[in-house]
Amino acid sequence: MTITAMLFMLLGLGLIAWLTGRARAIALAGNGKSRLNSLPNYHGWYVLAWVIIPAAIFTLVWQNISPVLITNNVLASPDAVSLPSDAGARAAILSEARNIANGVQDVAFQDGSEKLVDDYRQATSLYNLIQLIILGIIIFACGAFAFLRIKPDFRARSKVERLMLGVLLAASLIAIITTLGIVASLMFETFQFFTHVSVSEFIFGTEWNPKKHTTPGEYNGYGAIPLFWGTIFIGAIIAMIVAIPLGLMSAIYLTQYASTKLRAWMKPILELLAGIPTVVYGYFAALTIAPAVRDFAVMLGVSNAASDNAMAAGLVMGVMIIPLVASMSDDSIAAVPSAMRDGSLAMGATKSETIKKVLLPAALPGVVGGILLAVSRAIGETMIVVMAAGYTANLTANPFASITTVTVQIVALLTGDQDFGSPQTLAAFALGLLLFCVTLMLNLIALRIVKKYREEYE
16 A cells, blocks of 8 residues: 555544544433533644554664565565565565566566566565554554553643644754754765875865865865855845945834835835745846946956856856845844934934934844844845856956865766765765855854844844
């Protein structure tokens, strides 16, 4: 039985369990002899939980062990005697026979796989039947147990709330464990990379031109400084020069000068920029902004201006993150107590003086936190840089030159045809780990500033 069919079956049984449990609770309350401790819905959820959760756990476990059981059953059949002793060839034949039996593949290419197809089908049918029998027993036993526990004094509400607390805790743990797993995988592959390339060359090297075969003690072209300089130059300098003034001025206008009706229209329109896919920004940068920037550079007398340049990518990236800066600044300025603004105006200060000397200093921690979050978003952007700035790792401050970033090189290293264990592929994980540390540090600083701001004004 497929996972989808099993899911729909469990949902249907869960609905039946919920209705049955609720109906029994209503029936017990309806006789007028006693009063229910919990509402009938809680009794329904209690029975549903006992039906769904054990069955779902069994299904997940069965989906992992049943392929092994089926394969062992096939290997015990007389047709499997002629399988080759080589483990790789045997696994290829078994895999092809399993795919044909499950309808994934139509034609056999391995000798000896066709005669195992019937064995696979019979074994699959047998273990599907065993699964349904065990599942039926679990559902019936658990459902009957929960159904018989429903009594007027049964505390179904506390049981259900305790279960939901466990579900919420599990969801939090999944997010934490996933993050730890990502970091652990990055660290493991990074350690493998540093067995080929020295740490000092990677961190302090000024040339990025990775060699396929590395030589110990020599420079192998894995210097990451040009990549991180490109990331900072585009994402943290050019983009911020665009995003910070425009985003901050937008927030000031929306909170201090715009009418309520105009603000209700302008803020959603401004935030629409955040919903545009980055590939659309990339098209805009590559087809419109980059040629215009190159023509402008030529007009200024820059003879070596490139079609793919850092300025185009940074300008468009800055436009992309304006909503983030504006939204965070807007919230911070709007959260400043109105008594501070009213007091300034009452002392005779003008509106612009109140904004410069009262509101912005008071909202500065929140504004800075939003800017740091925007920087984190900018240095992780890839598509715009690929389409507008190119792949060349240049250690240059010329905004009209072609340049690249860390994320672009990670994509380039992982999409080639080189071996996964090669230094070129492993370098992507080292770059990813270093970039992760940088963005984590920026996010921690931003969260710290925002927390301080909230503690001061809430």
